[in-house]
Amino acid sequence: MGDFEFLAGFYGILLGLIVAEVAVKLADAIDSHSRRPIGWLTPMLAVLVLFDVASFWMWLWSLRTVLEVTWPTVIVSTALGIAYFLAAALVFPRTPDEWPDLDAHYWARKRWVLGTLVGINAIVFARNLARLLPAWNDVWFFYWQGAYYLPLVALLFTRKRRWDVALLAFLIVYWSLGAMDIMPDSDWADRLGVNGTRASTGAVVAPR
DSSP: HHHHHHHHHHHHHHHHHHHHHHHHHHHHHHTTTTTTTSSSHHHHHHHHHHHHHHHHHHHHHHHHTTTTOHHHHHHHHHHHHHHHHHHTTTTSSSSGGOOHHHHHEEEEEHHHHHHHHHHHHHHHHHHHHOOOOOOOHHHHHHHHHHHHHHHHTTTTOOOOOHHHHHHHHHHHHHHHHHHOOOOOOOHHHHHTTTTTTOOOSOOOOOOO
């Protein structure tokens, strides 16, 4: 068993649990929609979390040739995995009867969820920069990074429903375009092997 397979087995189970957690809670929300309105905010946040989790899995795949199992690697990987699981677990209410609707829960928990995503992505981004710095004229690098991090950070501070819907919708479209490899990739992402849909050669959707 190689180093990548060693960690991939752990993450495969953990990320599967994360997807199941969100899917089961979404099914519960749909089933009880007559008693508790679902709204748009929580389902959109759930989609965003799933996109982000999928991108982390793809980013990990891009490290398969350079990943080494060490104590720091295992500890950091475990911490990031737990952080992702906690973020996913907070998207929907743990005790549904305490919340009149999902929008109320969204406003109470969104900073925990989004703050966790910001923290995880900042660590991943720093790791990528340590591997390779972008060229100053790599326009698409600055586009992809700015188009992801600016709306994500802005969501931590917005208090208006229309702004949150707009920003969440933008990020979902952003991930969709990245996943379908419609937009050009940055030269930095090409050289790092963290771009587009070419997972077989070491790829991940745009912001990694």
